[in-house]
Amino acid sequence: MVAGETSGDLLAGRLLSGLRPHLPDATMHGIGGPNMMQHGFVSDFPMEKLSVRGLFEVLAHYREIKGIQIALRDRLLAERPVVFIGVDAPDFNLGLEAQLKDAGIPTMHFIGPSIWAWRGGRIKKIARSVSHMLVVFPFEEEIYRKAGIPATYVGHPLAQVIPMEPDQGVARAALGLPEHARVVAILPGSRMSELKYNAVAFVAAAKILLQRDSSLQFVAPMAGEVQRRYFDELIRQAGLQDVPVHVIDGQSHRALAAADAVIVASGTASLEVALYKKPMVIAYKMMRASWHVLRHMAYQPWIGLPNILARDFLVPELLQDAATPQALADALWPQLEDAALRDRLRRRFTEMHHTLLRDTAAESAQAVLDLIGRPIHSA
Missing domain, CATH: 3.40.50 (Rossmann fold)
Incomplete structure (x- = not known):
């Protein structure tokens, strides 16, 4: 194998x-x-x-x-x-x-x-x-x-692994997050190349969101120690080390269960977010030369798995140059503020979960x- x-x-x-x-x-x-x-x-x-x-x-x-x-x-x-x-x-x-x-x-x-x-x-x-x-x-x-x-x-194996009704309170207690805070999970990817292109923009978006609500909590699970060190170095180089992001080793599912909304790199992780019934903004960034080649190969309008499965733009997708910190923050903010939107997404994601189970x-x-x-x- x-x-x-x-x-x-x-x-x-x-x-x-x-x-x-x-x-x-x-x-x-x-x-x-x-x-x-x-x-x-x-x-x-x-x-x-x-x-x-x-x-x-x-x-x-x-x-x-x-x-x-x-x-x-x-x-x-x-x-x-x-x-x-x-x-x-x-x-x-x-x-x-x-x-x-x-x-x-x-x-x-x-x-x-x-x-x-x-x-x-x-x-x-x-x-x-x-x-x-x-x-x-x-x-x-x-x-x-x-x-x-x-x-x-x-x-999909993840549909079995992820509970139909995740327990947010238990996950927050396990991660030491406040029970009644609004929590945003940041998932820039498990590959080093994904971290390279996503980490700084995602944390910079968190900084903008904190200007709108200083009580927001941010949690960023890392796939391993190597990824964590690289993430920390990228954030330090960008001068964002003072943004209060709670970086954790592994526990991505626990972070998703604890979250109210998620900024996530496109890929399997976006499906995990959907199975946890969480609002999200999907971002996709890569080396510019790769992007110029790959963008011409697509023949459907969606790149995020939740949107592809729904055949609809259920959640925002921000690709390459469009995935700026400001755009990410602006796209995520309504998902934190609009209770009716969160309820609609929860229903659609629950239907998706049953289909994949x-x-x-x-x-x-x-x-x-x-x-x-x-x-x-x-x-």
Whole structure:
């Protein structure tokens, strides 16, 4: 298995929680993080090596990433595992999957690339690379089947992990946040490149919001110690170190449960915010050269997962140069002030949660067992 970032590790951990009881003695290895390791997974390379986003950012690390891919490919071709499962990270995994599939090794891909949002031509590469798709959005199954690719909708693992009615009071108590304050969570991303482009704008927006309400509380969960140090350095360099942001290690779900509203980088985290039923502003920033290329590849008007699933601009999206501190603050302020707006979003996000709720661990594990021809293990 290969997962390339924190969100992929979380999703893969859910799959392994369902699969391990049926394959108690199996060797499971590749690239992954702590959620996967809880189920006896061994990571051959640090997952952070793959956590690079953006066309030109990837090019800067191309030689190292390619070296990892080749080393893993050679080991797997020699080992001939019963199945290879790529979890998201399509730029790394699809090329690897194609070579393994050509060698007769079954390949599965968990979390389909956003072919319904941009780069639709990629489905031809998927057909060459993947024996079976595991998809997490209900509309994806038909897209792949029409292209001749076996696919199973397994629900989104996060819909199981996140409670239908999060307890805000318990989360605030655990984080030491005032029970009756208005709390804004800041989620600039788990990748270093996301922090580079988002952290300063998000904290600067917090500074503007504090001018409107000095009692606001801000909490920013970091994916790890490396990310926390980089975040702190970026904020210091921008002269924003006096903005009172409560930076915490991990606990992003607890921060979302505690929040009244969220500023979030586009990606899986925006779906997590929706499943916590929180108002949000979604921002997306990257290297300028990457942005000029990627913006022409989109063929639908939304980039945030909550808006894509709703087929509507439920929450504001601020992209690249539009994601200024002032614009972020101006977009978030009504979500703190307008109770009727918060109620409407809560209802829509609750409907979304029900749609995505399946026993993902069991259904994805069953699909793996079916692909490798193994009966369900009985105790």
